[in-house]
Amino acid sequence: MDELPIGRRVAYWRGRRKMSQQVFADRLGKSKSWVDKVERGVRRLDKFSVVYDIADVLQVDVTLLLGKEVERKPEAQNCIDQVEVEEIRAALERYDQMSAFFQAVPHSPPLPEMRKAVSHAWLTYQHAKYGVLARALPKLLRDAQAADSAHANSDEASHAAHLLGQVYQIASSALRKVGEHELSWLAADRSIAVSQRAGDQLLAGLASYRVGSALLALGRVRPSLEVNVNIANRLAPIGPERPKAEQLSVYGMLLLNGAMAAARIGDTATVRDLICGAEQASLELGGDFNYYWTSFGPTNVQLHRCATAVDLGDGRLAVETHLSMDKTGFQAMLPERRAHHYLDIARGYTQIGDVEKAGEMLLEGDRLAPSEIRCRPLAHEVLSDVLRRTRGTPPAPIAELAEQMGVGV
The missing domain is CATH 1.10.260.40 (lambda repressor-like DNA-binding domains)
Structure with a gap:
């Protein structure tokens, strides 16, 4: 253009x-x-x-x-391309609440309509349909910002703020997936402020989780570890009363995210402690659930055992944990979680020198949720590694995937 x-x-x-x-x-x-x-x-x-x-x-x-x-690439049609990144950036750079102080608030959709749109966006993300989500996010951000401004002085203020906080978190997660880490951090940071206005500690806790994820992606490992552990400690279930399922879910995810940061700096003891804490929370929860869009439960804890093992360089432990997992629980997980796991296990197999199995894991992830493999810079790196270490001609499915992703040796 x-x-x-x-x-x-x-x-x-x-x-x-x-x-x-x-x-x-x-x-x-x-x-x-x-x-x-x-x-x-x-x-x-x-x-x-x-x-x-x-x-x-x-x-x-x-x-x-x-x-x-930036010109759109045909293979990026199901990913978030630079056009959509710029649209999301423009939406994040708006300051409608400040504008509303000086002039009339722009028209905003009714809150029930917004709730449906936000729920749909969460499901779109959890099914790893990043291209679809990217095209919807700019408008969703603008609508949520307008709704937050329009209801700032009404009885619905906290509900509107809650929806905007969720939209910022969806944007943060999607942007991090495709390598836009600075924007991901900005969206997550915005969510913290908005979530506090919403009066929801758990939403604010999840916003802290997104901040921790963005910091980790930016290489700010210790701040990531600190924010996850500090907020987890504040949300820790204490006292004689049985904690709510939502609280256990957010608390557990903060611990798991902290474990990922600890693994990045090679702190095996902290990884073990945080994973064990999350496992205890998952056992209290009693199964895998999607409270606050966390997909938290015993299966997700196992997925993080694998992921932290890979980050610690212990591919063999990651593969062994993967092979011993409860298959029923894993199959019940949403596509984004499962495809993400296949990418982690592909990395684990490369660490133990089994590039053939690593390729199979990438193909499994691609069949399940193509955008999770084709849109993520990390997946491109793993596939490039598989191609480089494959002796002779790579298997036809791997060669085809590489061609579609634009990955060479």
Whole structure:
């Protein structure tokens, strides 16, 4: 799209936003005729102030209008590409709550409609449909921000804040998957502030989990360990009363995330302690559940045993743990969790020199949730390693996957 004149780019993004020329013109304070002439190239856009106004209405970075857009790759159609990253970035850079202090709050969808959209986004993420999610996230972010502003002084304020906090967490998780770690941290940090306004300790705890994940991805391992353990300690079930299932789930996930950070610095003792604490919580919970979208339970604890073993360099332990897992519990896990696990076990097999089994694990993950394998930089690294260490010609399915992912030896 780089070669298109700016008017055509304006028309393209207006179409992406599903705005008519009249609606677009009204929001710009221009006539429909003016918009039509700009899009056809009859009228030039020679004032930067007008270009910036257009970018603001279309909710895109101005560089996209000026022809700096990164070309979409066909193989990335089910992933989050740079166009969608920039749209999400633009949504995260909005400060609607501050704007609402000075002017009327923009229209927002009804909260029941928002709840359905947020639940659908969570399920889309947990089924690893990252391309679908990426195309929905910018609008969902804007709608949730508008709803939060619109209900700021009403009885529904905490409910609107809760929904926005969830949307920030969904965005953080999706961005981290595709390597946008700084943006992932920003979204998670926003969720902490919003979750506090929502008055929900567990949502704030999960926001801390997302912050810990983003910090870990950024290589900030010790801060990641600290934030997970500190918040887990505050949510720890104590006292004679039986803890709620939701509390056990969030508490357990914080411990597991802390274990991942501890593994990254080779702290085997801390990994063991945190995994054991999470295992105890999962036994109290009594099974695998998806409270607060955590997928927490005994099976997820086992998945993290494998993942931490891999990060500690003990591929053999990871593979042995994988082979001894409860197959029924594993099959009941959502696709994102299972495909993520196959990627971890592929890494484990490479550590013990079995590149053939590593390739099989990548193929299993790809069959289950293609985006979890094809969209993640880590999976590209593992596949490249498998290809490099394969003697002779790689098996046809691996060669085909490599071609589709654009991975060479």
